[in-house]
Amino acid sequence: MEKKRLGALAVITILLAAFPGLNPEVYYLSFMFSVFMYVVLASSWNFIGGYAGYLSFGHAAFFGIGAFATAKMAELFALTPPLAIFASLPAAALAALVALVIGYPCLKIRGPYFAVVTLCFAFVVDLAVKNIEWLGGAEGLWMKTMDIPEQLSRTIMYELMLLLMAITLTVAWWLGRSRLGAGLRAVRADEEVAETMAIPTARLKIQAFVLSAFFPGIAGGLFAYYLTYIHPDVVFNINISILIVLMAMFGGGGTWLGPIIGAVLLTVVNEGLSTFAQAEIARIIYGALFIVVTIFMPNGIIDFFRKKNGRG
Amino acid sequence: MMGMVYALLGVGFSLTWGVMHVIHISHAAFGLLGAYLAYSLLQHFGVDPVVSAAVSAPLLFLAACGIYQLLIKPITKAREIIVASMILTFGLAIILENVMVLIWKADPRIMTPTYASGALIVGPFYFQHPHLVGFGMSLVGITAVYLFLKKTYTGMAVRAAWQQPEAAQLYGVNLYRISMITFALAVSTAGAGGIGLALLNSFEPHSHNLWLIYLFLVVIVGGVGNIVGTALAGLIIGVITGLSMAFLPFQWVNLVTFGLLMVFLIFRPHGLFKQVV
Numbered sequence: 262m263e264k265k266r267l268g269a270l271a272v273i274t275i276l277l278a279a280f281p282g283l284n285p286e287v288y289y290l291s292f293m294f295s296v297f298m299y300v301v302l303a304s305s306w307n308f309i310g311g312y313a314g315y316l317s318f319g320h321a322a323f324f325g326i327g328a329f330a331t332a333k334m335a336e337l338f339a340l341t342p343p344l345a346i347f348a349s350l351p352a353a354a355l356a357a358l359v360a361l362v363i364g365y366p367c368l369k370i371r372g373p374y375f376a377v378v379t380l381c382f383a384f385v386v387d388l389a390v391k392n393i394e395w396l397g398g399a400e401g402l403w404m405k406t407m408d409i410p411e412q413l414s415r416t417i418m419y420e421l422m423l424l425l426m427a428i429t430l431t432v433a434w435w436l437g438r439s440r441l442g443a444g445l446r447a448v449r450a451d452e453e454v455a456e457t458m459a460i461p462t463a464r465l466k467i468q469a470f471v472l473s474a475f476f477p478g479i480a481g482g483l484f485a486y487y488l489t490y491i492h493p494d495v496v497f498n499i500n501i502s503i504l505i506v507l508m509a510m511f512g513g514g515g516t517w518l519g520p521i522i523g524a525v526l527l528t529v530v531n532e533g534l535s536t537f538a539q540a541e542i543a544r545i546i547y548g549a550l551f552i553v554v555t556i557f558m559p560n561g562i563i564d565f566f567r568k569k570n571g572r573g
Numbered sequence: 574m575m576g577m578v579y580a581l582l583g584v585g586f587s588l589t590w591g592v593m594h595v596i597h598i599s600h601a602a603f604g605l606l607g608a609y610l611a612y613s614l615l616q617h618f619g620v621d622p623v624v625s626a627a628v629s630a631p632l633l634f635l636a637a638c639g640i641y642q643l644l645i646k647p648i649t650k651a652r653e654i655i656v657a658s659m660i661l662t663f664g665l666a667i668i669l670e671n672v673m674v675l676i677w678k679a680d681p682r683i684m685t686p687t688y689a690s691g692a693l694i695v696g697p698f699y700f701q702h703p704h705l706v707g708f709g710m711s712l713v714g715i716t717a718v719y720l721f722l723k724k725t726y727t728g729m730a731v732r733a734a735w736q737q738p739e740a741a742q743l744y745g746v747n748l749y750r751i752s753m754i755t756f757a758l759a760v761s762t763a764g765a766g767g768i769g770l771a772l773l774n775s776f777e778p779h780s781h782n783l784w785l786i787y788l789f790l791v792v793i794v795g796g797v798g799n800i801v802g803t804a805l806a807g808l809i810i811g812v813i814t815g816l817s818m819a820f821l822p823f824q825w826v827n828l829v830t831f832g833l834l835m836v837f838l839i840f841r842p843h844g845l846f847k848q849v850v
Contacts, residue, residue, distance in 0.1 A: 314653075316656065370839065377789050377834075378834075378835055381835040384827070384831040385831050507660055511660065541674050544668075545667070545668050548667030548668035552661050552665060556661070
């Protein structure tokens with residue numbers, strides 16, 4: 262069963278990788294790019310939020326740190342575009358480092374308090390970046406564009422984000438089966454008991470938090486390249502943080518498939534609605550969707566179907 | 574001044590969180606709805622905001638009863654009610670926000686009652702009349718909630734449900750009914766608080782996001798479910814933002830506020846004050 266899933270992932274990835282070969286319109290490439298990005302964000306959020314049950318409402322901060330660090334490094338070292346994409350790796354390392362520093366005190370507090378402290382953290386980072394002139398302040402940063410046709414550059418970004426998604430999902434798959442994952446599930450079920458059973462909860466939580474900050478960091482870097490212009494309001498947007506949480510929980514937190522389903526579904530629905538309906542009406546339907554799904558599937562979509570198949 | 578109004582908004586938020594374990598993301602959106610209703614009443618019929626607070630509070634109370642029965646009650650059996658309620662009320666907040674955009678457009682509004690330009694000067698202090706009205710309204714609102722919880726039978730049942738839900742049920746307290754009343758009460762105080770806030774600041778359909786952050790701030794500093802604590806926390810935060818506004822450039826004010834909240838959460842996650850029920 263589990264092996265099959267990984268196989269399915271590989272097949273789908275290869276098929277998706279071949280997609281630009283069909284010479285599709287740029288719109289579809291961009292759209293798929295954002296779907297992949299949200300899968301990356303929701304899946305990596307799931308490491309800490311889903312498995313360990315620590316709802317981080319500040320994941321946009323790591324995304325934004327990745328984006329800004331990449332842009333700044335590209336500017337400082339005058340990196341040319343192909344090379345500059347690799348700047349997203351050290352940028353992600355920075356995001357992970359921040360997660361380590363922040364996670365150490367914050368992961369001690371639980372439940373809704375953790376959610377609020379991470380929310381505050383995202384605000385603080387956002388406001389700090391806006392107020393630091395060196396990072397572009399409220400004006401944001403520009404990046405050099407690739408000197409190649411749009412179709413090609415979009416294809417490159419598409420493939421890179423797809424690669425990142427495949428890596429993230431493989432890591433997520435590994436995590437679900439590893440000791441780390443098992444430990445995190447124990448933390449979620451009952452932290453005191455886990456501690457008594459000699460599970461090093463504090464260390465596991467930090468590891469998961471750092472890991473779950475790393476991938477959004479890379480995604481942020483790629484996103485910066487994709488937009489070529491970044492602004493704190495875009496990459497630190499509080500709605501991204503909330504959206505990540507909702508996507509993961511919507512599909513089903515703590516499962517491998519849940520965040521994928523949630524991210525794909527919500528991105529597609531949001532995009533579809535904004536194409537076919539007036540903006541406000543679209544948002545209202547979008548909001549109603551959250552309500553309907555929570556009422557009928559309060560534990561996420563995955564859980565709902567598992568129960569239906571009698572495997573709850 | 575502002576702190577007290579946030580406290581009025583916060584009281585309801587704190588109650589739903591404490592009693593029902595529901596984090597009500599759309600709480601501030603309901604406040605905003607109250608503010609818009611009052612705004613329209615003032616614009617078209619010249620109704621004073623204080624009067625419209627008295628009108629909209631029972632209306633919101635009834636609306637909230639309906640929302641509780643239709644939306645909140647079904648999710649009380651969820652594995653993690655806090656998460657489910659956050660997702661659900663987030664959806665509700667989106668709906669409310671966009672309905673308000675449709676009705677009142679996205680422009681910022683400001684409430685201008687007849688006494689808007691008046692001010693009371695006491696020594697070196699300068700109080701604008703609308704601010705005083707907002708402050709007074711909040712004080713009355715919070716006192717009313719406090720008395721309701723302390724003195725009435727229903728209020729005692731609410732407190733019982735909050736401390737020991739199972740035990741309260743054994744003593745014949747209907748948890749669903751109590752939750753409904755709590756929720757409805759919270760929403761109607763949110764409406765009044767929203768009007769109070771609208772007397773102090775301009776507002777637009779997206780304002781509720783920022784209001785919500787302040788709500789979290791007030792409630793957590795005061796301690797979840799602690800009415801007196803929430804009121805005090807509101808005052809303290811009002812003073813802190815006031816001071817930082819006086820001494821710091823404007824864009825740093827929020828940074829200081831959120832930074833403080835973070836530090837606070839790390840060291841005193843259960844509120845500044847001892848839990849008094």
